[in-house]
Amino acid sequence: MDLLRIATAGSVDDGKSTLIGRLLFDSKAIFSDQLDAVEKTSTERGSEYTDLALLTDGLRAEREQGITIDVAYRYFATPKRKFIIADTPGHIQYTRNMVTGASTSDLSIVLVDARKGMVEQSRRHAFLVSLLKVPHLVVAVNKMDLVDWSEEAFEEIRNEFADYASRLNIADVQVIPVSALTGDNVVSRSENMPWYQGSSLMHHLENVQIASDSNLVDVRFPVQYVIRPHSNDYHDYRGYAGQVASGVLKPGDEVVVLPSGLPSTIKEISTADGPVEAAYPPMSVTIRLNDDVDVSRGDMIVRPNNQPMVAQNFEAMVCWMSDRPMRVGQKLAIKQTTKSARALVKGLRYGLNINTLHRDEEAGSLSLNEIGRITMRTTQPLLADAYQRNRTTGGFILIDEMTNDTVAAGMIIEGS
Structure with missing residues (x-):
């Protein structure tokens, strides 16, 4: 079922x-x-x-x-x-x-x-x-x-x-x-x-x-954990665990690891119950590659000719979740898929009136539960898609590094 x-x-x-x-x-x-x-x-x-x-x-x-x-x-x-x-x-x-x-x-x-x-x-x-x-x-x-x-x-x-x-x-x-x-x-x-x-x-x-409703076209596999068993029986084993965000992956498929761009092919896909012939969202699997490439948490396995944008500057819609208003110039931590980085709120394009859908382009900040369109810059490039195309790779949260509170949920619109 x-x-x-x-x-x-x-x-x-x-x-x-x-x-x-x-x-x-x-x-x-x-x-x-x-x-x-x-x-x-x-x-x-x-x-x-x-x-x-x-x-x-x-x-x-x-x-x-x-x-x-x-x-x-x-x-x-x-x-x-x-x-x-x-x-x-x-x-x-x-x-x-x-x-x-x-x-x-x-x-x-x-x-x-x-x-x-x-x-x-x-x-x-x-x-x-x-x-x-x-x-x-x-x-x-x-x-x-x-x-x-x-x-x-x-x-x-x-x-x-x-x-x-x-x-x-x-x-x-x-x-x-x-x-x-x-x-x-x-x-x-x-x-x-x-x-x-x-x-x-x-x-x-x-x-x-x-x-x-699932996006089965764009292969996106954010790596959550690298599995290296400390056992003589598995001394050559290297697996990359995570949840399939979109697309279908099969053994033998040609893939690219981002952001390094190193190519390889899938050797094996397995779950807790053993090897499987295909992986698709929202399955949690471990992928093994035929080549010994450098892969770590936050990287993403994709298809060679279908890749997400690699962006440090992007625009997004955010729902502000903190009692303290959001302000332009604020520095926050960002979590997107399995990637963590630091981010700067560069600007606020407009706040949005929920009842009338009117855009307030004079808004200078966002208060608790308010929604607006902002521009951001991150310290490290994000591997992302527009939220409209992929809810997993297009979504993120912002975290106050002083309190560790989640202060916003965001949806990426476009990036560069």
């Missing part, structure tokens, strides 16, 4: 955690003792119903406040597919957590309260889904039970979102009316909304096509 990575998003109290709890409950993906614990906690809190949100809101602060703070990952499977769900926060102050959860997702679910319609966070999260190049988006119009299952309320939200999404770069958008509290249209079709002829949320998650 293939694996679908999902991230939820939306404003506060839109019901993200409850929706995930309903998916787990109705698909029989939780144990009886987990359900007993949730029922007990719900009773102690005076709830009239079993609060399924407690299945994901695990932090004490989350339960006390009734909000999601940290990204909670839940794993479950149906007969058709395996799933990893990242339940991300809705508060604007935790937008950085949402970026973290969505950055590796195949599909994002943005919840919208049927009573409130599109709000600022709905637009913010939809824009971030577009910015992070998540291939599939589901807009779940939740709490339909509180608007008497109104088709008019649903259509109004769908039209409003379609107008906003027309200015974004999202290839696949589905809008589904649901009630996470009652389970309508979550796993099973709803009898309360006969006017809706589409699939339930679970049916869509089980059948959405994701195989074609």
Whole structure:
């Protein structure tokens, strides 16, 4: 079975955690003792119903406040597919957590309260889904039970979102009316909304096509670790371990090691279970080459006629994640694939208004959760692609060297 990575998003109290709890409950993906614990906690809190949100809101602060703070990952499977769900926060102050959860997702679910319609966070999260190049988006119009299952309320939200999404770069958008509290249209079709002829949320998650979303054209293998066993039985063994970022690698393929440019051919590809005939994303493998070339962590194995850009100067979109504003001239550490270097913020082209998508070219800095386009220079060349072409080699994080805090997530646009 293939694996679908999902991230939820939306404003506060839109019901993200409850929706995930309903998916787990109705698909029989939780144990009886987990359900007993949730029922007990719900009773102690005076709830009239079993609060399924407690299945994901695990932090004490989350339960006390009734909000999601940290990204909670839940794993479950149906007969058709395996799933990893990242339940991300809705508060604007935790937008950085949402970026973290969505950055590796195949599909994002943005919840919208049927009573409130599109709000600022709905637009913010939809824009971030577009910015992070998540291939599939589901807009779940939740709490339909509180608007008497109104088709008019649903259509109004769908039209409003379609107008906003027309200015974004999202290839696949589905809008589904649901009630996470009652389970309508979550796993099973709803009898309360006969006017809706589409699939339930679970049916869509089980059948959405994701195989074609991987970049199988550009071979990119960032080397994470060089394996040299200290044993007489393996004194000639040299393997290069890492995760395939894109493309397909096979024994016998001609490759080039960057940044040195030294050529070789693949001798063997293996996993923990032994040799394999091919490696493709997101497999973690060890590659052996026929030639004894100089390869170390941060290098990249690619095809001779299909290479990434080697850039020290580049432009990128960044989501600022620190309480301290970003300023031009700031020096930071950068982590991109398995490469680490130091970087300088050379300039801020513009800040971006999430609601209007207006570019503020007069912006002098970026504050917490703000998004903007910057120019950077690194001390060492990066082996990168534009984020739109390759989310792995085009993404990076910036780190404050004094505190070791991650202060920004970035997406490379172009470089030189």
